[in-house]
Every structure is written in structure tokens, then in C-alpha cells.
Amino acid sequence: MIKQEKIQEIMEAVRIEDVIGEYVNLRKRGVNLLGLCPFHNEKTPSFTVSPAKGIFKCFGCGKAGNAVGFLMEHEHFSYPEALKFLAKKYHIEIEEEKITEEEQHAQDERESLMAVTAYAQQYFSRMLHNTALGKSIGLSYFKHRGFRDDSIEKFQLGYAQDTWDAFSSKAIEEGYKIEYLEKTGLTIIKEGKRYDRFRGRVLFPIHNLSGRIIGFGGRILSAEKDKPKYLNSPESIIYNKSKVLYGIYFARTEMVKKDNCYLVEGYTDVISLHQAGVTNVVASSGTSLTTDQIKLIKRYTPNITILYDGDEAGIKASFRGIDMILEEGMNVKIVLFPPGEDPDSFARNHRTSELEEFITEGAKDFILFKTDILRQEAGKDPIKKASLIRDIVKSVSLIPDGITRSVYVKECSVLLEVSEQILVAEINKIYRKRFSGKYDNFIPDPIIKPKSTLLKTEKAEVSKSEGQERDIIRILLQFAEEEIQIPENENNENTGLPVSKTDIQVIDIASYVVSHIQEDDFKFENPIYQAIYDLIFEKLEHGEFTTQEYLINYTNPAISQMVIDIMSTPYSLSENWRKNKIYVKREEDRLQSAVIHSVNAFKSRKIERKLAQHFKEMSEITDEEALQAKMEYIKALQDIQRKINSAMGRIIVG
Known part of the structure; x- marks a missing residue:
């Protein structure tokens, strides 16, 4: 885990215009930069970069973020990968926080298995290129399939000789532990004997999203009927076949660029299409398509085109898998190759232009x-x-x-x-x-105050209080350190009693807003707003203000994204202020009245909801004494609300 201090150092060094400028042609527009959005097709630029705030926002598709968010969206990096990319770009050495013993063990085990699979690939590649059997059997098979040398190298193809434990013995001799050889499935131990899983087969390494090898698919070359034609690595902590697609590492960039993914059945289909210049292609490797695989494709494009051979029975068998794609809200097209042809053979027997034309013209809606x-x-x-x-x-x-x-x-x-x-x-x-019946016994989950460190979701349900809550957070983000003058006893202000100049106190806006929220223990209905407020309150308790930069670059993407969205959305007066005839040119010019009004509107809404709840509870009370207590409490709330509403009606614009 990367330390928070190191993240701050990275973000302070980042110039967002430099990072995005490598992907988008930006032109100066006032204090900001403008360009064509890389996330959707547009002819008129609506993609804005603010160097001062360190954020971007597209007013066409709505995407917004900081430099890390841009890389995660554009390059499909994970959060740590984006940070490491930026650290490398700005020559910052990363020191990661110490992890628990259990986490370290799991990480070490994953790395050990990855080391074994990487070694296995190198071994099988040597067997293919540097041994007589490898050349005469393995290499000749690949050449017969029409694979060029550059393709064999790109996909790191190999060959396993047909002996019991040649690979395992060599790996152990090189210092690799039998424990990890067995956990990757490369070595099988049965009745005390050791032997290789892959024997007499050509090997197709399976890569994860970062290009590391996590498993293998092996095709047998002999005519033995008692052995499966294809054999895959078993499940392990690094390889879960239901979550992996063959070729995804080589296809993902082109999938984004072409906004489409071609789905085929086997390894050879993928390689032949790559050779023909069609690189946005992946394979399910003969297994039924899973929800995880569909979601993996959806990360890069919502469009899938499935390439079938002419086997009608196979097509009908796949209908269930395609229904799963539709369920994910994706668009599916089908291309049916002529009888006796499949994507592999068609790509080998036709020019690239013919292949592309056939796929384009032959694609039918599913x-x-x-x-x-x-x-x-x-x-x-x-x-x-x-x-x-x-x-x-x-x-x-x-x-x-x-x-x-x-x-x-x-x-x-x-x-x-x-x-x-x-x-x-x-x-x-x-x-x-x-x-039907799905919600018959439904009991809603209790509302629990979210911990900002545990917040997972990027979008919360929009409540009726959304406007007031968002405005409070915006004020805390934008004007926290600004000072306003308020009466020592605000009750005098609210009741119309005279206020002398000596009764006036100067207070920063963050303290003013927080004191009102804490005083009545009000909570935000939107969990992301609550999480942002918690961070601001925590800092304020230690005598510090929370900067926009701190929250924009916060480790939780839900929080940073919301802050960016608030800060990049043009601000406009609320309808209520227009009704109250509060017309001003600049928010800064009437900051005091704006803040007081926003706090009062927030409190009024919260009290309104409390009253609704208490009126509902009152209708269910049968005990006279409890009913009287409830009515007194409701009256007290109504008195507070009347005072707030009175104050809101008498705001004087300075």
C-alpha cells in the first residue's frame, strides 16, 4: 500500500495539463485549457482542463476527475497503477506501507506463483525453438497454422516435450519450490510420484490485464483418443478461468479505440485475426461465457460482435450466454462464417480488406x-x-x-x-x-453512518435534501477559511431583538457551518457528502482547514470524484433565492448572507423531515403521557423551524 504522504507528494508534483496533454490536443481558453473529449466522439470541444484546480471536466459526457482519474479512465489503470505511472513520470520513488503478516504471505505466494509461470513460459519457449523435437513437432505445427515468427514471439508460444517430468525436474534444479509448481498446476503429484501436467503439447500462455502469465492452454499433437485435445491450467490464486479472456491484454487498447470487441472461441482464432490486423479480439477459450468475462469486456466497450463458424447447433447452444450479455445492457451482433470456415481459417485464406469487409457487412443484430x-x-x-x-x-x-x-x-x-x-x-x-415474491418479506437495512474509509460506492441515491446538502459541502470546499460576522447570540438575530456592535463575533465559515450541524447532530442523507463532511470536521477538530487539493486527491475515488464534480460544476442561484429576491452579481459579494441562508435551509429541511417522522410516530402512540411528551417535542421543533424560516425571510444582501 502506498503511503498517504507519498500520494500527496505525487499529486503535488503532477501537472494535469502535462499528463492529459499526452493524449489530448489542448488549447488555451482563458485560465483553462480546452480540447476534444477522449471519452466520447464530438466535433466541438467540451473537454476542459483546469491547471489551477488540477482537474478535468467534459461538459459533453460528464466525465470528470484529476490526473489519476484520467489515467484510470483512459488507460484502464487500477488506482495504484495510475499512482505508480505518475511517480515514474515525475521521478518520485515510492515507498509502500508495511502490510500485515497475512497480507505479506498472500502477496509473496502470488508473486511466487507468477515467478513459476514466467519461468515455465521461458522454458516452453526454449523447448520450441532450441530442441529438435520442438522444431520438428511444435514449430512445424504453428507454421502449418500460418503463424508468423513475430506472432509466435508476441503471444509467447511454446512446446512441452512428451516426457513424464522434464519440466518439473528442471524447475526444481533451477531453485523453484515443488509447493509452487504444484499450486500452479504445472506439476502434478499423485501417489508420491511427480509428473508434468503438459506433455507432448504446444502451449498458449494466458496473460492477465497487466501482461503477466497466469496460466497455460495446451493442445495435444498426437492422435491419442484417451487424452483431451485441449488442456488448461487448473484454478489457482492467480488463475480463475471464469474471470479471464484469452488475448485481453493485447486487445484492450484497441477495444477502447474501436469501441467494439470481437469474441471468438479459441486461441488460434485470436492469433490469426491479430495477424490479419484485427486486434480487438478475445476468446472465451472453449468455456461457456460467464458474467465476470462479460463485465471484463464491458470495462472497455459496451459492444460485442461474436464471430461464429457455421455450426448451427453450437450457435443455438450459445444463446444462453448471449442473453447474459443483453442482461448487462450491452449491444450484441453476430457474424456467421461460411460452412466449413471459422475465424482462423477465413483470416488465413483471405486478405485483410476482405476479412474486414466480410465482418462489417455480415454483422447482424443478435x-x-x-x-x-x-x-x-x-x-x-x-x-x-x-x-x-x-x-x-x-x-x-x-x-x-x-x-x-x-x-x-x-x-x-x-x-x-x-x-x-x-x-x-x-x-x-x-x-x-x-x-413476484421478491420483496414480500423485505426488511430494509438500518441506516448506518458511513465510514469514509469504508465507502465503496461512487454514486449514492439522490435524496430530497440533495440541493441543500450539496450546497453546504460546496461552501465548505470553496470558502472554509473566509470570515463572516455574526451575532454572539444568534437567537437575538432570529427573534428580532436589537444587536449591538459589541455583540458581533468574527468566525471562519467552516467553524460556523460545522457548529450548526454538530449542535443538532444533523446527518447528511447522501453518504458521500457525509464522508466528505467527516473529513472536514476531523481536520477542523485539529485546528486545520481541509484543502480542495487534499480531497481532490483523496485515496477513496468516490470522495475525490464527488469533490471534483462539485468544484467543476458552474454555480447558479437556487430557485428559493430568486423567490426571495436575492439578486446579486457575485457570490463573494454577499457571502455572509449566502452562508447563513444555506445553513438555515439545510437545518429547515432536516427539521421538516424530523417533524414528518414524529407525526408518523405520534399516530401510533396509545399512552396519554407518551403522547403529551411527543406533542411537546413536536412543538419545540416547530418553534425552531419558525425562527429559522423567519431568519431566512429577512436576509439583507450587502
């Missing part, structure tokens, strides 16, 4: 493709046709976006010769069935 396939199968059989309609409707019902669903309903209505109303009714039936 729902319409599925409808065609099932229509042909059903023919004129009314029972089969009814079953086909239900099948199509089920797929359409999985699409989360209502507009997209309605478009498909229109299309399918024409193709299936069924009215839109019937299709919509069937979709509604599915929804009712899907959700």
Missing part, C-alpha cells in the same frame, strides 16, 4: 438473428412458433434500457407477425413473474 434462426426452425408449426415468440420475448425482456426494448418490440412484431401489444404483455408477464 435479437433479429435469433428470430431468423428460430423462425426457420419453427416453420408453419403453430406450437413451435408460440414457443419461439416466448423465447424471443424472454431475450428482449432482459434488455435494461426501455427505449432499446421498445425498438426491438417493433422489429420483432413485424418479423413474427404478432402485434406489439401482445409482445409487451408477454414482457410484462415475465417481469411480474421475475419480481
Whole structure:
């Protein structure tokens, strides 16, 4: 873990215009810089970089962040990876915090397994290129498949000789522990005997997102029928096949650039397409597509084009997996290759231009493709046709976006010769069935004050108090150290009693706002606002102000993102202030009245919600004494609210 002090040092050294300027052509526009947004297509620049604040904001797509956030979004770095990238750029040496013994053990074990798989790749590569059998069997197989030398090197292909434990013996001789050889699955120990998992096979290393090898896929070259054609590494702490896609490391950048991912079945499909210049391609490696794999693709693009050979049975078997893609809100197209062809053979036998043209022109929308396939199968059989309609409707019902669903309903209505109303009714039936009974015994979770260090979510539910809460946080971020003059006893101010000049006190805005919130123990409904407030309050208790820079570069991305969003959104007067005829040119000119008004509006809203809760509780009280106590408490709250509302109605703009 990188120390907080080191993170601050990195962020203080960063010049956001330099970082983003490597990816976006920026031009000066006043105190800011302007360019075309790298996150969506636009012709008129709406992407703004503020060197003074160290943040960016696109007013077209809404994306905003600091230098770390930009790299995480654009380069798909993790948070630590982005920090390390910036540290390297600005020549800052990173010292990571000491981790627990248990964490250290887990980290050491992962690194040990990674070291073993890296060694295995080098060993298998040597066997392929430097041994007679490797050249005559392994290399000749790859050449027969049409793989060029640069592709063999790029994908780090290898060969395992057909002997019992040649690899394991060499690895142990080189100092690698049998414990880790066994945990990666490269070595199998059975009845006290040791042997290699991969024997007599060509090897396809499997890379993680950072390019490190986490496992292998091996294809047998002999004609032995009792052995599987393909054999993969078993599950381990570094390899989970349901969360990995073959080729993702080589494809991810192009997937973002092309805003599309081609999905194929096998290793050779991926390599042949790469050789043909189509690099935004990954493979599920023969396994059924999983939700984790779909979400992995979605990190880079919402669009998937599945490339199939002509096997109709295989296509129909994959429909369930495609329904899972639709459920994730992604767009799916299908390309069907001619009979006897697959992506690998077609790429080898055609020029790049022909391949690209075939894929582009042959891509069909999945729902319409599925409808065609099932229509042909059903023919004129009314029972089969009814079953086909239900099948199509089920797929359409999985699409989360209502507009997209309605478009498909229109299309399918024409193709299936069924009215839109019937299709919509069937979709509604599915929804009712899907959700019936789901909430019958639902008990909401208790509201617990969130700890800022534990906050995970980037977006909280927007409450009715969103406006007042956001305004309070904005004031604390923007004007914390500014001073205002208020009466020593604000009750006099609120009740209209005279206030002498000697009764006036000068107070910084942060202390003024915090004292009012703490006094009545008010809580923010938006957990991210509460987390930001907690950080500001904690610093204030130690006599320090919380700077914008500190929160913009805070380790929790939910907090930093919210602060950036607040600071980069143009400020405008609230509708209530217009109703109260508070018209001013600059917020700084009427800062005192603005702060007092915002605090009062915040408190009034909180009291309003408290009153609603107490009125509800009062209706359920049967005991006379308890009822009287409740009524007195409600009256006290109403008195406070009247005073606040009175003060809000008498704000004088200076």
C-alpha cells in the first residue's frame, strides 16, 4: 500500500495539463485549457482542463476527475497503477506501507506463483525453438497454422516435450519450490510420484490485464483418443478461468479505440485475426461465457460482435450466454462464417480488406438473428412458433434500457407477425413473474453512518435534501477559511431583538457551518457528502482547514470524484433565492448572507423531515403521557423551524 504522504507528494508534483496533454490536443481558453473529449466522439470541444484546480471536466459526457482519474479512465489503470505511472513520470520513488503478516504471505505466494509461470513460459519457449523435437513437432505445427515468427514471439508460444517430468525436474534444479509448481498446476503429484501436467503439447500462455502469465492452454499433437485435445491450467490464486479472456491484454487498447470487441472461441482464432490486423479480439477459450468475462469486456466497450463458424447447433447452444450479455445492457451482433470456415481459417485464406469487409457487412443484430434462426426452425408449426415468440420475448425482456426494448418490440412484431401489444404483455408477464415474491418479506437495512474509509460506492441515491446538502459541502470546499460576522447570540438575530456592535463575533465559515450541524447532530442523507463532511470536521477538530487539493486527491475515488464534480460544476442561484429576491452579481459579494441562508435551509429541511417522522410516530402512540411528551417535542421543533424560516425571510444582501 502506498503511503498517504507519498500520494500527496505525487499529486503535488503532477501537472494535469502535462499528463492529459499526452493524449489530448489542448488549447488555451482563458485560465483553462480546452480540447476534444477522449471519452466520447464530438466535433466541438467540451473537454476542459483546469491547471489551477488540477482537474478535468467534459461538459459533453460528464466525465470528470484529476490526473489519476484520467489515467484510470483512459488507460484502464487500477488506482495504484495510475499512482505508480505518475511517480515514474515525475521521478518520485515510492515507498509502500508495511502490510500485515497475512497480507505479506498472500502477496509473496502470488508473486511466487507468477515467478513459476514466467519461468515455465521461458522454458516452453526454449523447448520450441532450441530442441529438435520442438522444431520438428511444435514449430512445424504453428507454421502449418500460418503463424508468423513475430506472432509466435508476441503471444509467447511454446512446446512441452512428451516426457513424464522434464519440466518439473528442471524447475526444481533451477531453485523453484515443488509447493509452487504444484499450486500452479504445472506439476502434478499423485501417489508420491511427480509428473508434468503438459506433455507432448504446444502451449498458449494466458496473460492477465497487466501482461503477466497466469496460466497455460495446451493442445495435444498426437492422435491419442484417451487424452483431451485441449488442456488448461487448473484454478489457482492467480488463475480463475471464469474471470479471464484469452488475448485481453493485447486487445484492450484497441477495444477502447474501436469501441467494439470481437469474441471468438479459441486461441488460434485470436492469433490469426491479430495477424490479419484485427486486434480487438478475445476468446472465451472453449468455456461457456460467464458474467465476470462479460463485465471484463464491458470495462472497455459496451459492444460485442461474436464471430461464429457455421455450426448451427453450437450457435443455438450459445444463446444462453448471449442473453447474459443483453442482461448487462450491452449491444450484441453476430457474424456467421461460411460452412466449413471459422475465424482462423477465413483470416488465413483471405486478405485483410476482405476479412474486414466480410465482418462489417455480415454483422447482424443478435435479437433479429435469433428470430431468423428460430423462425426457420419453427416453420408453419403453430406450437413451435408460440414457443419461439416466448423465447424471443424472454431475450428482449432482459434488455435494461426501455427505449432499446421498445425498438426491438417493433422489429420483432413485424418479423413474427404478432402485434406489439401482445409482445409487451408477454414482457410484462415475465417481469411480474421475475419480481413476484421478491420483496414480500423485505426488511430494509438500518441506516448506518458511513465510514469514509469504508465507502465503496461512487454514486449514492439522490435524496430530497440533495440541493441543500450539496450546497453546504460546496461552501465548505470553496470558502472554509473566509470570515463572516455574526451575532454572539444568534437567537437575538432570529427573534428580532436589537444587536449591538459589541455583540458581533468574527468566525471562519467552516467553524460556523460545522457548529450548526454538530449542535443538532444533523446527518447528511447522501453518504458521500457525509464522508466528505467527516473529513472536514476531523481536520477542523485539529485546528486545520481541509484543502480542495487534499480531497481532490483523496485515496477513496468516490470522495475525490464527488469533490471534483462539485468544484467543476458552474454555480447558479437556487430557485428559493430568486423567490426571495436575492439578486446579486457575485457570490463573494454577499457571502455572509449566502452562508447563513444555506445553513438555515439545510437545518429547515432536516427539521421538516424530523417533524414528518414524529407525526408518523405520534399516530401510533396509545399512552396519554407518551403522547403529551411527543406533542411537546413536536412543538419545540416547530418553534425552531419558525425562527429559522423567519431568519431566512429577512436576509439583507450587502
